[in-house]
Amino acid sequence: MIVYAKNSAALSSPPGRNEMSLKNLPAKNEEYGTKDYWNQRYQSESEGDFDWFKTYADLAPIMHDLIPDKTSRILMLGCGNSKLSEDMWEDGYHNIVNTDYSEILIEQMRSRHSEARPSMEWSEGHEMDVRDLKFDDASFDVAIDKGTMDAMMTAKADVWDPPQQVIDDCNKEVDETLRVLRKGGKFIYLTFGQPHFRKRYLQKEGTSLEIRTLGEAFHYFLYIVTKE
Numbered sequence: 001m002i003v004y005a006k007n008s009a010a011l012s013s014p015p016g017r018n019e020m021s022l023k024n025l026p027a028k029n030e031e032y033g034t035k036d037y038w039n040q041r042y043q044s045e046s047e048g049d050f051d052w053f054k055t056y057a058d059l060a061p062i063m064h065d066l067i068p069d070k071t072s073r074i075l076m077l078g079c080g081n082s083k084l085s086e087d088m089w090e091d092g093y094h095n096i097v098n099t100d101y102s103e104i105l106i107e108q109m110r111s112r113h114s115e116a117r118p119s120m121e122w123s124e125g126h127e128m129d130v131r132d133l134k135f136d137d138a139s140f141d142v143a144i145d146k147g148t149m150d151a152m153m154t155a156k157a158d159v160w161d162p163p164q165q166v167i168d169d170c171n172k173e174v175d176e177t178l179r180v181l182r183k184g185g186k187f188i189y190l191t192f193g194q195p196h197f198r199k200r201y202l203q204k205e206g207t208s209l210e211i212r213t214l215g216e217a218f219h220y221f222l223y224i225v226t227k228e
Contacts, residue, residue: 002199002209053146053190053220056087062212063088066188066224071095072141077130077177078148081105089117097140099123099130131172138182145189149173149201159197170201178204178227187225198223 056063067074070092076085079098089096098121100106110122128134130148152169153162177187191198195211202209202225212222 002203002211053192056084056091059084059190060087060091062214062222063091066186067093067142069141073097073139075099075133075135075140075143075177075180077143077145077173078151079105079109080147081109082146084144084146085120086113086117089120094119097121097123097135099128099133101129131169131176133176133180135180137179138185140180141182141185143177143181143185143187145173145177145187145191147191149189150191150193153193167201174201174204174225178207178225181227183227185227187223187227189223189225191221191223192219193221195221 072093072095074088074093074096076096076098079085079100085096085098094117098106098109100109100123106122113120123134130145149170152173153166174187181187187202189198189202198221199209199211202223204225206228208226208228210224210226212224214220214222
């Protein structure tokens with residue numbers, strides 16, 4: 001089952017660059033899908049932060065609706081140096097586990113937050129790939145992806161006919177996410193990607209999919225996959 005909804009009140013402005021330096025942009029978009037690029041970037045941005053799409057202030061009313069229980073165990077898929085986990089923790093969501101496949105980033109964020117937010121967790125063994133999560137089955141209530149899957153779709157190819165590697169990577173992330181979600185759990189995915197490019201990865205047996213269109217002139221899409 002797919003449900004479509006529109007929320008024009010949220011995310012009405014176009015995306016910004018936050019604190020990202022132009023010198024850290026990759027020479028080619030395909031580099032967004034490589035670990036080397038992210039390790040180098042996070043090494044040079046050790047004190048900075050960057051949020052893809054919008055900040056938690058923009059998303060908070062939506063998150064309150066989708067995650068009413070602030071004790072929910074939440075998995076951040078590819079947390080990066082975003083302030084999303086920090087801002088959600090400040091808003092009372094204290095049961096957050098962060099993953100990223102950059103070991104440099106995980107160590108930086110663990111050090112940055114260890115004293116101020118001691119209950120926030122960072123993936124064991126330094127880094128963790130969203131395509132191969134090292135968590136038990138049915139161990140989370142919510143999983144959030146804000147741009148991580150998009151980074152795996154940057155291969156130079158026809159967007160209507162992505163290479164097999166992209167298809168496999170995206171399916172692995174979704175399958176792994178659903179594996180670690182409890183029954184009734186939600187996979188929340190925020191992206192620029194339009195439904196005809198994303199539904200193929202998100203429509204899985206034993207789930208329902210809700211798609212919300214956010215914004216006015218510039219549209220974002222929020223996909224909510226619920227494990228039934």
